[in-house]
Amino acid sequence: MSxxxxxxxxxxxxxxxxxxxxxxxxxxxxxxxxxxxxxxxxTVKDHDGYIHVRSTPGQGTVFTLSASMQNRNVSKRLWSWGWWLPFKSLTA
Incomplete structure (x- = not known):
């Protein structure tokens, strides 16, 4: 998610x-x-995830969070909180 x-x-x-x-x-x-x-x-580290930050002064910032989909409990929790969208929906 970005x-x-x-x-x-x-x-x-x-x-x-x-x-x-x-x-x-x-x-x-x-x-x-x-x-x-x-x-x-x-929270992201507790779930074996990663955060990547890219920022350009005067232009903005992008935070990209990733979590392992191998852990279904984490995936369901992120989904229920509205923090995760399946990859398919991001590219559709």
Missing amino acids: VLDEGQGIPETDLQHIFEPFYTTKVMGRSGTGLGLSVVWG
């Missing part, structure tokens, strides 16, 4: 830290806690 935006992108200096707990470039207490991507990373 999620993309066409925002400002993530600078290289920040990109290497985005999965660290509490890492944020925003003022603490005004917008989030810096835990969102850390939680996603932990």
Whole structure:
């Protein structure tokens, strides 16, 4: 599954830290806690998955998540949460 935006992108200096707990470039207490991507990373790793991030400053960012379809329980759970689309539907 890929999620993309066409925002400002993530600078290289920040990109290497985005999965660290509490890492944020925003003022603490005004917008989030810096835990969102850390939680996603932990969940994906717990299910033997991978996250690939590609970001170009001024053009946007693409997060690609993959999970093994060998583990049917994980696949069903991701499907029920709306986090996974079968490959066929992405190419149709």
